Amino acid sequence: MSLTSVSRSIVKKVLAVETPEGAGALVRRSIGSMTLKNLTPFLMLDHFHVAEGAGFPDHPHRGQATVTYMLEGTSQHEDSAGHKGTIETGGMQWMCAGRGIIHAEMPVHAKGNPDPRGLQLWIDLPKEVWIPEPSYQELGPGQIPTAYPEGPDGPVKIRVMSGKSYGVESPVRPLGGCWYFHVTFTGKATIFQDIPAGWTAFIYIWKGSIAVGEETMPNPTFHTLVLSAEEGQTGVKLTAGEEGAEFVLAAAEPLDQTVFQYGPFVMTTREEIQKTLLDYQMGINGFEKARTWKSIIGNR
Structure with a gap:
């Protein structure tokens, strides 16, 4: 860490409690919950567990990007535009819903x-x-590039899903820009991750614990940590607990726009949401197959 590195700190901490979602799935939702409704440009963060017989059958989207990252197991996806495939453990899908799409996400x-x-x-x-x-x-x-802050045999690895870390850059180019990292500490260690000035940033922990900045008490699993974005802060200092840690760190430029969200639709005004619902009901403007398309994986 250079002499000019100034760490962000935690401004809010939210415990993600497991609740039912979709058709029998379980999710730990932090962003998008009542305790953390908006964190521009991030709309929702779900840590999901899909047991046998559960899943996310056919449903529409408009106006947002959805990023699915598999930690364990395998998931299939299929959509109304003819795109389908499988996301394996450690794989990622970055989907821009754009003007409209209908898709299904089902476990294997x-x-x-x-x-x-x-x-x-x-x-x-x-x-x-x-x-x-x-x-x-x-x-x-x-295909996800990996950075090793202390070398390949060191205690830290950073999978760079988008953005750049320790000189390693992802080939993914999200609309609007976003950095997204999966960080693994195999034991106690400290890193400093640069973050562009003014960007919104958060951390979600699912294994072990980490301390942020100069704090001495580590933060436990299943917490989302919202980071400060004060002038002069160049990134975030992260120190794992004795048992190590595993988490994601995400950062993106905040958007100066209102958010009107109705389920899977995200727009900037109530009128745009009403138009989206009408488009979906009539099967137009991106939802041409709304009345006729049915996925194979979501209707078995």
Whole structure:
């Protein structure tokens, strides 16, 4: 860490409590919950667990990007634009819903394999890019570049899903921009991750514990930590507890725009939401297959 490195600190801490969602799935929701409703441009963060017989069958989206990252197990996806595939453990899908899409996300269960568990992050799109056609950026488990702050044999590795860390940069180019890292400490260690000035940033922990900045008490699992964004702060200092830690760190430029969200639709005005509902009901403006399309995986 250089002499000019100034760490952010925690301004809010939210425990993600497990609750039912979709068709029998369980999620720990922090961003998008009543305790952390808005964190521009981040709209929602779910840590999901999909048991056998559960899933997320056919449902629409408009106006946001959804980022699915598999921590364990495997998940299939299929959409009304003809795109389908499988996200394996350690793989990621960055979907821009754009003007509209209908899709299904369903688990793959096999004897001896773990239940699918992962993270889904929703990111608001700048209003000037809300109307593109739906698009995907996908990285398989072996395609996500990894940074090793203390070398390949050291106690820290950072999977760079988007953005850059310790000289390693992801090929993913999200609309609006976003940095997204999966950080693993195998034991107690300290790193400093640069973050662009003024960007909104948060951490979600699912294993072990970490201390942020100069604090001495580590923060435990299943907490989302919202970081400060004061002038002069260049990044965040992270120190793992004795047992190590595993978490994601995300950062993106805040958007100066209102958010009107109705379920899977995200727009800037109530009128735009009403128009979206009408488009979906009539099957137009991106939802042409709303009345006729049914996924295979969501209707087995």
